[in-house]
Amino acid sequence: MGLLEGKVAIITGAGRGLGEAYARLLAREGAAVVVNDIGKREDGSPAAGYVAESIRSDGGKAAPHVGDVSTVDGGQSLLQTALEAFGRVDILINNAGILRDKSLLKLEEADWDLVVKVNLKSMYAVTRPVFSWMKENGHGGVIVNTSSVSALAGNFGQTNYGASKGGVWGFSNVLTEEGRKYGIRVWTLAPAALSVLTAALLPDEAKAELAPEHVAPVVLYMVSELSGTRTGHCLFASGQRIRELKLVAAEGIPGRGRNAALDARSLAQHEDRIFRPEPALTIADFGK
Template structure:
């Protein structure tokens, strides 16, 4: 199977450097026309984003530079409107723009916390909301969030970043459900790569192994026509793995044995993950719990 994106239009945020640049080049290589978004800082000529556009065009592809801050909802709406006016569609959105303001939680500044959430979470909200009606109208769309192991598992000094990155997984989960019947598939990429945000944390040989280009094949797959939906793909150094949220099977405690002490006494069974389940939605979880209660309420003879 060969994945082609001929004729499709892809918008990549934060595409001037690092992962965004690698994603933009990889999409263009597969035939997509690429909107290279980068923050507006200084003259456009000679900016990192302009360099990415030039690389794509030099290779025979089509690209345009759009400079705006994804935390600015109005600017994002205008960017998408210009894209649709120029190219008639938006098939792919990769929410990649991000910043770091690392500090331990006790020393963190609330203004920095809000800025990180504004860029990572609200930037993804603004861009997804702007392209959504166009994707609904055409009955096709692919949206990729960028989460992180810091959001899934935690990381010292990254309370703001981890909270924002966990939040985009929640956004992905809901949009995947709402988009399923409209031809819109929504996934998340959890990359570990050598970027400006990690260059001070790793040795040179490790940085070389973690080049952003080792992650981008996963991004292209997750926005391809046959992509899955509601999936978190972890990627780095050429390694790809699926991460997911799961629950233990669950244990129903009758009303007369439903104290904190009973939970403590049954903790081994409650936390046993040998029969874990993956839940499709919040209501599906509610239904499963009620079914478990109903099953326990049935007479033993009826279940045998």
């Protein structure tokens, strides 16, 4: 029996790439999958419909959804699709996202607004109705939100993308606390994998190493009983590299009471306690 037998999963941006890999693996493990994607294939047909039909042809259960998940109406209709097709929802994977890379001084307002809308507002538009349904029906659930090392470590030319994905990380941290009492577990995922945008630039060996299928088992672990009651963690996953990412604090200067003065010169004198001795990870470290 599969790890997700009897479960229903909603996956946004599942018409290609990482989302498609998640949909196919979860379906093979027994889940009924709602495949959301607003995009189209090269022949003009809906990508979501193609993936859903392919899953069904392989003996799985899937339903397509082509609505815009960056809108409240689109998020509500996505939940409705899951309920009409399969009667419930146990898993939500917020995977949809776009890039509009430019350095800040070249970045126009439209590219800022679009990236933030698709990558961050969709978290609200989709998660709110699904979270509400999970809470009201008392069965708990698992939500996986997609962030990026571009936000957590920084990457040149991605202020809009980094801001949106940093918002996802904060969203997940708060949602973790709100979901605990209802048995709703929350994960953050920072994946690195081959995409349509990067495929033409990479050699075959790198393409194989960065295949989305290497990230999919990490998601399966997150949403299945294999991860037990874990919640509130952020995992980086790419190829065979998997690590937890978390916020850490240095020793710091202890409180001195309300009347004790602390000035800039004393801060400079105690830098060894304010800053951690280990260097912060950079975007390059995630390729090692």
